[in-house]
Amino acid sequence: MPGYTDVKETQRWPRGISAYFRRTAFGRNSIKNGTMMNHNAVVPLSVAMGFAILTSVGCSSRTSQPSKTEDGLDKVSLMLNWYPEAEHGGFYAAREHGIFEKYGLSVEIVAGGPNAPVAQELVTGRVQFAVGNADDVLLFNQQSANVVALMAPIQDTPRCILVREDSGVMSLDGLAGLTLQANEGRPFVDYMRSEGLLDNVNVVPYSGTVTGLVTDKSVAIQAYSFSEPLVAQQEGVATRKLMLAQAGFNPYASCLIATRSYLDEQDDVAERMTKACIEGWQQYLQDAEKSNRAILADNQHGMTLEALEFGATDLRGLCLPGEMDIKQVGKMSARRWQELVKQFQDLDLVDKSMKAEDVFDASFITSTSADTSAETAAETVVE
Known part of the structure; x- marks a missing residue:
């Protein structure tokens, strides 16, 4: 049986705190041994209040120089927005195929799940990077968690x-x-x-x-x-x-995200992480077998190789829509982000003051990895 579907939300949360929790707090049902397991993720009020307090005092995470391994690799953590599955395949490929090491990084992949506190972990600095969909990024920023997307492997929403x-x-x-x-x-x-x-x-x-x-x-x-x-x-x-x-509703998915403050202080690490993840996704889309086995080993919630293989096949069309070349994996355009921000503003989900340049940074996506098109490169510049 395949991995997961969306869990039932028991109520519509008030605008003030609902936005953050719509994707991360309410997880998805898992299928285990052929049975749908309902992870009803009821968020304690204390958690919501804790996040509100965190945002009220400012969400800039305190960063410091990353610690090193004995081999001199920079140690960072990447938090997933759910249990490991095919939509995280490129990040696993970067780990399993030595791509992180190639860029001088030792990356710990931290599994998410129901109530995965992605934004909190980022803004407090307990993790340096995370995975989130583009709509998550807007909603996180609406709650004053100043996070930005660095690359977007899944171009079309699943x-x-x-x-x-x-x-x-x-x-x-x-x-x-x-x-x-x-x-x-x-x-x-x-x-x-x-x-x-x-x-x-x-x-x-x-x-x-x-x-x-x-x-x-x-x-x-x-x-x-x-x-x-x-x-x-x-x-x-x-x-x-x-x-x-x-x-017309098409948020990027499985974006690599980090806080703006981390980018300001650790731009070299962020650039290397972005490039490594792009190469990881290029690897996964060409050969997912080794990465899928690693995902399966890390997922003890009913995942199967059949589901991962099905997912990897489906993801190829979502990551490379139309005639998109694999060298362009991860690309983002200002136009797409502007359209999404405008949609969310029209739906009264984010403030009218939000701008596209607040929520993404494509400066680490280079012509040697994710983008060989001058037209697409021009799109990444916010006008």
Whole structure:
């Protein structure tokens, strides 16, 4: 069975603290021994208050020179936004294939999970780098955690709406009359509603399983393209993925992120880390086998090689959409970030004062690694 799907959110949090927790606090269900395990991540108020206090006194992490290994490598930590899985494959490839060492780094990969405190760990300096989706980055900054994305391996979001192949639904504007299991309060749901895609759609809370879809062709569910489709396939049901990216909601995914203060003080380490991760993703997209076995060893929550192989195959199209060359892995454009910021402002998820240049830094993505296109390079410059 594949790895994980989104866990049901039990409530819509107030704007003040909901943004940070939408992705990191509410994790995903895991599938273990063929059974969906519901990790209901109820965030204690003390945790939320702790983060609010942290942001109120300023979120600049205190950095110092990284410690060294006996071999002279700089020691840093990379925190994942969930349990290790295919969407982290390139980071594992950098570790397993000696790419981090090539750049003078010794990187500890720290698994996330339900309630993974990614922003807190970054702003307090307990980890130097982390993985987060572009929408996370905006929401973290909305809560005064001044983090920036350094590279974006997954160009097209894996977020999709999954329907049965025999439902007759071919696109997101054809959902009328269906029941959609999706979590209200998620940015993608807000976006779909604003675009009229949920008109005459019965939206109900996501159950955390594909059961409704399997038993009733009038049911659609929120999904990740490299997860739920395999579950349904193993249940004998053919499905169709309706990708949110095709409807205009397309945050980068699995971005390498760090705090602005860390970049200011450790730009050399950040540059080497960015380049190493880009090369790691290039490696993973060409040969995932060794990295997948390492992920499987680090994931004790029901992950399988079949799911990782399925994920790696699906990710290739998401990381290299269209005619994109593998040398461009990790690229980011100011236009994409500006569009996302504008969408979130229109949805009242972030302040009108937020700017794209506040949330990403493409200066470490060089022509020798991730970008050989003059046109794309120009896009990374914020006007």
